[in-house]
Amino acid sequence: MRRVGMKDIAAKANVSVATVSYVINGTRNVKPQTRERVMKVIEELNYTPNEIAKSLKIKRTNTIGVIAEDVTVFNVPEIIDGIHDYADQHDLHILLTNMRLFKRIGHNYSDMETYRHLAENAATNLLSRQAEGIIYIGVHPRDVTGLLDAKGKPMVYTYCYAQHELSIQYNDEQASYDAMHYLISMGHKKIAIISGLMDSLPSRHRFNGYYKAITEFELPFNPQYIRVGDWGLQSGYQLTKELLELEDRPTAILIMNDVMAAGAMRAALEMGVSIPQDLSILGFDNREFSDFANPRLTTMELPLHEMGYNAMEALSQLIKGEQPTSDRSPLCKLLVRDSVAPPRS
Amino acid sequence: MRRVGMKDIAAKANVSVATVSYVINGTRNVKPQTRERVMKVIEELNYTPNEIAKSLKIKRTNTIGVIAEDVTVFNVPEIIDGIHDYADQHDLHILLTNMRLFKRIGHNYSDMETYRHLAENAATNLLSRQAEGIIYIGVHPRDVTGLLDAKGKPMVYTYCYAQHELSIQYNDEQASYDAMHYLISMGHKKIAIISGLMDSLPSRHRFNGYYKAITEFELPFNPQYIRVGDWGLQSGYQLTKELLELEDRPTAILIMNDVMAAGAMRAALEMGVSIPQDLSILGFDNREFSDFANPRLTTMELPLHEMGYNAMEALSQLIKGEQPTSDRSPLCKLLVRDSVAPPRS
DNA sequence: CTGTTAGCGCATTCAT
DNA sequence: ATGAATGCGCTAACAG
Secondary structure (H helix, E strand, O other), rough: OOOOHHHHHHHHHHHHHHHHHHHHOOOOOOOOOHHHHHHHHHHHOOOOOOOOHHHHOOOOOEEEEEEOOOOOOOOOHHHHHHHHHHHHHHEEEEEEEEOOOOOHOOOOOOOOOHHHHHHHHHHHHHHHHOOEEEEOOOOOOOEEOHHHHHOOOOHHHEEEOOOOOOEOOOOOOOOOHHHHHHHHOOOOOEEEEOOOOOOHHHHHHHHHHHHHHHHHHOOOOOOOHEEOOOOOOOHHHHHHHHHHHHHOOOOOOEOHHHHHHHHHHHHHHHHOOOOOOOEEEEEOOOOOHHHHHHOOOEEEEEHHHHHHHHHOOOHHHHHHHOOOOOOOOOOOOOOOOOOOOOOOO | OOOOOHHHHHHHOOOOHHHHHHHHHHHOOOOOHHHHHHHHHHHHHHOOOOOHHHHHOOOOEEEEEEEOOOOOOOOHHHHHHHHHHHHOOOOOEEEEOOOOOOHHHHOOOOHHHHHHHHHHHHHHHHHHHHOEEEEEEOOOEEEEEOOOOOOOOOOOEEEEEEOOOOEEEHHHHHHHHHHHHHHHHOOOOEEEEEEEOOHHHHHHHHHHHHHHHHOOOOOOOOHHHHHEOOOOOOHHHHHHHHHHHOOOOOOOEEEEEHHHHHHHHHHHHHOOOOOOOOOOOEOOOOOOOHHHHOOEEEEOOOHHHHHHHHHHHHHHHHHOOOOOOOOOOOEEEEEOOOOOOOOOO
């Protein structure tokens, strides 16, 4: 049998389709009896409104498009969760496109051709499905300026940056400053840093935070303590070894991601340096394994949920023509576990 | 300015809307010149078809609804990735609902009221947005029979079961049988098992696989070697200690998840038992940390991508009125790393 | 308080 | 090879 529509309800309840519409949407006062009658028929016929027809009519879909570079990359699901959190509260729906970047072109960002094509396609599709705005979720914080054209629809970036566009990204500088503050408050003075690749924005920002803390708290600045890794475990391992072989060893290392921190722990283990008694380690990311490490790794947790939530909030405001008021650089949060202790006196 | 529609194209190109429709969809032959002219105007006006209007007309949306109990739970994103893989290849779109189960009601499954309400709501919403079918992704393999009513639309469950409904779930029994086979092929005869809670379907199935292998390969059956954990790290730790204190120690342990395996490794470390020389460990899940563990954990990898992909495939077939032909219990894959070695002779 | 009616943007039948 | 006209299911004037 045909799908039941308002017309069927109207017929069976002896009213006009308009009235049915009114009782469903509460758009106008309807006499309680009629209302009751209509409701009963709706119930009986198990009627569900066709939102697509409604959308066509009112020119609003309450749907927002999300383009994720890759949903399987750690951190991304939590951002999506934040998006859904806001969406639920505001009766918005999510059309999700997953570009599957890693599986498709691997880490080869240079294949910009394919890449831009995918993104452009995704946006066009979303837009033709009448998404009222788009959120673009990167796969790690980098500049994606000029990648996308939302054809005049509102757009918000998160977990990546775009010039002249609204983007929500956690505050890297403050995060590493806060981490340093914690280390210093524990009594550390000789604090090394293992940074990520220096062509990355987060690396630069975090280094700024490190340097700012060094300066403000008047710690000795030792260039030997500054090491540049490549985000991989092996580099954390190697650089930590180097740091521990220094004549004037640091008592703590701030490490820009948990993976390199895992390498650091391995190096320390091999060299008989115990954490946190002989060396304190502070990571970034709160990766799943950091809670299973031995000792459990103290790390900076990223405000992922908040990023998604704020991005949605900002987008909604943009859609309504308002000025976005959301915090564009939410703060990371120190997760105190067991890899930091006061230095040996 | 108003959004540009077919009418605008038609006017500017001096043709009827019908013709515009024909050139866009290639539904009928159009004189090359006219065709050309229309295309040019489309280009100029930057026209994008309104898929929502089209859907209303043709009564097909090419949209499928996905209900995830919680997208932030490990394993789920990879399933979603499989769904997108199929969707991309078949020009299908995904409307994703995230019930956010953990954040909302925690692990308290007993709050079935809220829970069913959420699910029912999600389905209704998806359906009223004209999703042509629904995929339900659980948060771990359990029976969810009777949770949802798709009102006659096709529905496929994955990462959970539902009686009398189509569900795609990896083959647990085969997985643990394969794991055992590997252990045995490495020369182990005294193989213990640390199972998950016995009220769980996977636990039962995996135990079946264990027992089947024991029987088929005529290994001694030692009830002492069977331990029941609760999936948590602590239980893996505790049970491994007990196993290692046995007079007749096992030389290998099959552990039903990586988290308990992490506990096992900790126990072994404390007792001075080295892995894999003195004890082999084989986990389940391929959790992120298992690759960072020391030694790297050999584990069974779940066919998550395939589950998502197959679920989509089956759903598509159902939508088309065909018999689903997808493999409903894809196989797990052994991921050989460093925690298994031949027993000491 | 309720009914009639005109579209929303498009695909499609029936003419020509 | 093309156009005119109809309607998908719904909302929102407008009219009573």
